Amino acid sequence: MRNAITGLVRGYADPGSYEALIRRNQHIRLHVLPALGTADTDLILFHEGNIPESHQQYINARSGLACQFVDVRRTAPGTGFDPAREVPNQVPEMGGFRSGYRHMCHFWFVDFFDYLKDYRYAARIDEDCAVMALPDVFTQMQAHGWVFASGGVIPETDTAIIGLAEFVHFFRARQRHPRAPAPAVVDGPMTNLMFVDLAHFRADANFTAFQRAVTDSGMVYTHRWGDLPLWGEYLRLYVSPERLRLDWTDIRYYHGSHRQMVNAAGSGAEWLQSLRNIAVGKQARCNSNYPGHPSNPSAAVNGNPSGLFAFHTDNTPEPTWEVDLEAVHALKAVRILNRGDACKERAVGLVVEVSADRRSYAPIHTQTTPFGGLLDPDALVLDFRALASQPAARYLRLRLPRSDYLHLDQVEIYA
Ligand SMILES: Nc1nc2c(ncn2[C@@H]2O[C@H](COP(=O)(O)OP(=O)(O)OP(=O)(O)O)[C@@H](O)[C@H]2O)c(=O)[nH]1
Ligand SMILES: [Mg+2]
Missing domain, CATH: 2.60.120.260 (Galactose-binding domain-like)
Incomplete structure (x- = not known):
């Protein structure tokens, strides 16, 4: 089975606005492909149908990569960015997050699996993430049986997880799982650069049920739950620690939206x-x-x-x-x-x-x-x-x- 290096990216009217994406891609060419291998790896960029062919060619030429562009709306099964899922925001502090941001969060916990049915491992590398160094992540995940990897774990802010503890409680009750203690802080892997064993989670019926419950609750849209605390809670509750590598400090990168060097300061x-x-x-x-x-x-x-x-x-x-x-x-x-x-x-x-x-x-x-x-x-x-x-x-x-x-x-x- 093949592996995928993916990203979900925005379209811009002006090609000059793709500089961050091009930089991400150049760093993939220099630091990611040598570590993850090119023979069985596809490069996939998901978008909302707003990156025209001419921009795609421009991005690939400038990046020195041949990325496939996948329009999440027009490519089967078309589950990403589904306008039918949009429900109005219910948390005043979260009003500044546009519906695109909420679709993005839903995409990275649920929808991306739909587009990667034939793949074994996926890397997600956000548009604003420039990888500086990477170990041979997929090989090591396979060797150690790790099903999820990231460069670090960070806490989520309280206003972005309203209702999450109750949701988890009701999900567990419905699945007849014993009540689990609430964590002292809700945290999660830094999902802006994450590595997922897709085959593992596809085969986990409980995970599929959890994803469905998240979608049905609408809370990603009403309460701006992010993919980070959702992954954090699922991994905490249902995946044993030996199968996780969430503090992998050899994964070094710059995260633009947080202006942060992850494991790469200095x-x-x-x-x-x-x-x-x-x-x-x-x-x-x-x-x-x-x-x-x-x-x-x-x-x-x-x-x-x-x-x-x-x-x-x-x-x-x-x-x-x-x-x-x-x-x-x-x-x-x-x-x-x-x-x-x-x-x-x-x-x-x-x-x-x-x-x-x-x-x-x-x-x-x-x-x-x-x-x-x-x-x-x-x-x-x-x-x-x-x-x-x-x-x-x-x-x-x-x-x-x-x-x-x-x-x-x-x-x-x-x-
Ligand atoms: N197509 C599309 N992609 C988006 C949209 N919003 C965000 N993205 C993508 O998702 C990635 C994550 O978004 P960021 O704005 O960096 O957010 P973040 O780092 O997860 O979260 P913050 O903690 O809020 O900074 C970006 O790098 C974009 O590639 C959107 O509306 N449409
Ligand atoms: Mg970001």
Whole structure:
């Protein structure tokens, strides 16, 4: 039986919006296929019928992959994103989650099985997940009899599981299973990157009954139950721990919607970790702001790189970003993380300058080649440790000496 590497993805009017998906795919080519094997593996992208053929070709060409695109509405059995299942939200705090999000949650607990009837194992890799490293997951799942694997377990928020404990209680009562103790916290595997033994769960009639009960309850739609706590509860109640590998820390990736490195923190030069990033929490400013974009110059020194841009200037002559370190420091190193989703090349030509008084500036570096960001091995690292006289700075300014946009993710300054 074949295995599937899958994702459920959104369609966009503008092909430029597929950058996150393309990045996900490039990481699959580099880090997932070598680990999971290509011979018996299919690449499947589920969508809602809103990714036209031309966009599919564009995505595949840019990704260097041949993904099959499956329209969940028009492909048998057509159970995904079924508008007949939509019922109005009942939890005020959850009102911000669109019906598409709720369909997505239902899809990853129930519907995806319908489209993968002929497959043994499935990997789910979300559009916003870039895999950095992976073990040979399917081989090891088979060898150890693990039926579900993930990179970690996280708790679910209380407002997203209203009614779940009662649902579980009634399901068990109806199946004549003894009452189970409620967990101290409802948690679940990080399902944004998950590995499932489809054959195992298909053969588990209790699981199929549980899925049906979830669908019939409508609670994914009314109460925004996510696939994470549903998997968490089913695995806790019905799968023995030896058959699970939920804290597999060799599964390393970046999760975009949570701006989180999962099992992969600290990419970049190791020696930087022994130094202190003195820029964290300082005030920064730009000489312009791109209208209509959420952009905050100080977010580039919040110590929490996102993989995207923190600030974004307008297209002006000599755009700048500048941070005030509040006192003069001798700099040991500077690390600059480019935005990772698009337009990296705009940072070529970047001039790094220092000043003690915001009047006269001295350039300490001009960057002539492209550099990467959080997920790349080639962020811009300036190492001043070996210099006899290290640059002294109260202000550190980044400037493009031309008309352009300036947008970066994070600036780390070590002293
Ligand atoms: N086709 C389609 N896919 C969606 C939709 N909403 C989310 N997805 C997909 O489902 C994945 C998960 O959605 P995210 O928005 O990242 O949500 P999450 O990480 O599960 O949850 P949060 O904890 O709320 O961030 C995304 O990467 C998309 O690929 C939708 O409305 N339509
Ligand atoms: Mg996500």
